Amino acid sequence: MDDTYFMHQALAEAHKAADRDEIPVGAIVVAGTRIIARAHNLTETLHDVTAHAEMQAFTAAANTLNSKYLDDCTLYVTLEPCIMCAGATFWTQIGRIVYGTPDPKRGFMQNGGTILHPKTTVTGGVLEAECRELLTAFFKGKR
Amino acid sequence: MDDTYFMHQALAEAHKAADRDEIPVGAIVVAGTRIIARAHNLTETLHDVTAHAEMQAFTAAANTLNSKYLDDCTLYVTLEPCIMCAGATFWTQIGRIVYGTPDPKRGFMQNGGTILHPKTTVTGGVLEAECRELLTAFFKGKR
Numbered sequence: 001m002d003d004t005y006f007m008h009q010a011l012a013e014a015h016k017a018a019d020r021d022e023i024p025v026g027a028i029v030v031a032g033t034r035i036i037a038r039a040h041n042l043t044e045t046l047h048d049v050t051a052h053a054e055m056q057a058f059t060a061a062a063n064t065l066n067s068k069y070l071d072d073c074t075l076y077v078t079l080e081p082c083i084m085c086a087g088a089t090f091w092t093q094i095g096r097i098v099y100g101t102p103d104p105k106r107g108f109m110q111n112g113g114t115i116l117h118p119k120t121t122v123t124g125g126v127l128e129a130e131c132r133e134l135l136t137a138f139f140k141g142k143r
Numbered sequence: 144m145d146d147t148y149f150m151h152q153a154l155a156e157a158h159k160a161a162d163r164d165e166i167p168v169g170a171i172v173v174a175g176t177r178i179i180a181r182a183h184n185l186t187e188t189l190h191d192v193t194a195h196a197e198m199q200a201f202t203a204a205a206n207t208l209n210s211k212y213l214d215d216c217t218l219y220v221t222l223e224p225c226i227m228c229a230g231a232t233f234w235t236q237i238g239r240i241v242y243g244t245p246d247p248k249r250g251f252m253q254n255g256g257t258i259l260h261p262k263t264t265v266t267g268g269v270l271e272a273e274c275r276e277l278l279t280a281f282f283k284g285k286r
């Protein structure tokens with residue numbers, strides 16, 4: 001069980017979003033080797049901008065652990081988190097963020113990563129092609 | 144009904160947070176002259192960092208309007224929003240943000256306001272002393 005394995009799990013969530021005609025982004029939260037939360041983007045279904053995959057995953061993970069701090073956890077998400085979601089990671093003090101494909105337009109890295117908690121480490125580009133292609137296919141279908 | 148009137152409504156929410164031993168921050172969303180959402184910080188009660196007053200207010204307002212866009216609305220919040228909440232306002236395209244007291248440590252303005260949607264305007268310092276004093280009293284009680 002490595003980053004690729006867990007990103008495949010996040011990708012499975014992203015496919016569920018695509019099936020609902022949502023922008024296909026999926027996320028999981030892992031504690032040790034245990035997946036404690038799975039979520040996918042539901043902003044259209046819920047008419048709610050706060051329903052990004054990551055935000056739901058944080059709520060679910062905190063619920064599982066009965067703690068708002070996720071410092072021993074890793075977030076796997078198919079798309080680089082936006083500023084809202086990166087801002088949320090600060091409050092969770094999450095140990096690590098692993099994302100699939102970069103989001104040069106709305107990703108948090110445009111802010112130089114200063115948004116994150118100092119304890120949080122970041123790895124990008126895991127299964128990047130697969131994560132990107134799912135998004136590209138979705139938006140191509142919208143045109 | 145002006146900014147002071149609506150900030151008093153947000154302050155009433157902040158007092159509800161204080162009553163629950165939560166950091167006292169309150170928020171409302173106003174469409175025209177109608178209050179369509181009221182919320183207060185519940186992060187400790189829910190063990191959930193995403194349960195800031197603003198985030199809950201956005202979800203409730205979007206639910207009332209059946210739309211994820213709040214472009215004709217104003218957020219009144221007793222404390223300057225954090226980066227997570229400011230990032231959420233981007234996605235809502237909210238028309239206006241009015242806050243009470245600044246948060247030099249965790250407020251979004253430290254990022255020069257570039258987080259917000261270009262359509263969003265900001266007013267700070269409405270009932271600043273009342274909003275600040277409620278927070279100061281809360282933290283004094285914690286020592």
